[in-house]
Amino acid sequence: MFVATAFILSTALLASAERSLSLKVATPSAEITDVDNFRVAATVSNTGSETLRLLRDPRSPLSTWATETFGVVNNKGARAAFSGVKVRYSPQAVAKAGRAESFVELKPGESVTVEHDLAGVYNLTSTGVGAYTVDAANLFRVVEADSSLTDIYADVVAAEVKVQGKLASFKNAAVAPPVSRMSKRATYSSCSSTRQTQIASAITSSASYATDSYNHLTSNPSGSTRYTRWFGTWSSSRYSLALNSFSRLRTYPAGWAYDCTCTDADTYAYVYPSRYGTVYLCGYFWTAPATGAGSRADTIIHEGTHFTQVLGTDDYAYGQSACLSLASSNPTNAVYNADNHAFFSVNA
Structure with missing residues (x-):
């Protein structure tokens, strides 16, 4: 079941x-x-x-x-x-x-x-x-x-x-983007100029977080307190998953499409993991702080890890407390949990 x-x-x-x-x-x-x-x-x-x-x-x-x-x-x-x-x-x-x-x-x-x-x-x-x-x-x-x-x-x-x-329906599936999302510039749909500026700032900050995370992991190839806090007991395979994820997140978000049509007040954002490169930003994204844990910047990290081309994470746990418990009890799920990557990135 x-x-x-x-x-x-x-x-x-x-x-x-x-x-x-x-x-x-x-x-x-x-x-x-x-x-x-x-x-x-x-x-x-x-x-x-x-x-x-x-x-x-x-x-x-x-x-x-x-x-x-x-x-x-x-x-x-x-x-x-x-x-x-x-x-x-x-x-x-x-x-x-x-x-x-x-x-x-x-x-x-x-x-x-x-x-x-x-x-x-x-x-x-x-x-x-x-x-x-x-x-x-x-x-x-x-x-x-x-x-x-x-x-x-x-x-x-x-x-x-x-x-x-x-056996297959596309009734509620996402429409494939008309162009490759491997482009080098972010694009926007239904986003005001103010929101475009906020998104661009979040992309820049997320790139800084991803770069810091990547550098931390490369400098600590056998683990660290920060690694154990968010990803649990060190293993070479899980370490490689985290390293590769942050390596990609240093540059990938700058070429994605950002859609501002979602108005759900309780939700930061969502993606279709199998439809690479489009991030749908929702009501809570705009009220979140610019940086830090639970911010616009670490939301880019969170959503980015869901794409199979980045890592293909799930949402086993939401929030810092639940993510800390997950890292302690189930390191495999922790490295495949989007919020764990978000909180690791900001060194929460």
Whole structure:
């Protein structure tokens, strides 16, 4: 199942016996004959005795972002290829901001259902026709009265569906850029002159961060306190991944396309990892500081690592605290986590 089994023993899960959630994934019909019609409904129910305020984290079924929220697995255990987006998001900042639309509040016994269109988000070409199980990420973030966050894991009921006919859809996929993104100048779409100036400054600062990171790694080929802090126990293979990532980030962002059409107030930015060279900047990017941790500059680092031509990172953890824990507990995931690269780059 696509549940967060690595965290089952989380102390946060055990924090209150009165808190519990269930998550049911359902499809409109038992058979799909065209993946353009591949939709699911995720129903989250408060099965405990306490009212819960849950973040609409882009990685959770409460959000409609086309992230890898669902696991689509055929009857042979093969997972459908993901072709959606990777998003930068700060759960702590969103919780503190307290915007009503950032949360879902469920009283005991209440449920909420969120519809998800998976057409173009998952490609079933390599996994083929036949029976599939669709389950979902079951980690939810509870916003406490003091705006702190507590993790809770839902019990999941997966959907079963038979898929026939067309196996790939481009309905919700990104449109390929008309020109090569290996160009030497940044380009802008729907960005005001002020925002273009802010982006250019962020690119320059991100290049400085990447250069400093690259120089630090080359000067410490057997590891350092800074390396261990963000990437965990040193290994030659993981060291090489980080080194190569920062080597590329010294120059690559200066030739990317930057799109300012996203208005989501809770999100820094997003990219399609398989569609190299276009970064979509969102509402939170413009309110973030210019430099430092959680800034416009380290957002360029974060999003850049998602591209497969740079490294192909995921979003296993958001925020400094979670990233430090990830480095300690799972160095492999840490080196493949975008925020770990962002925080390493600014030496947070």
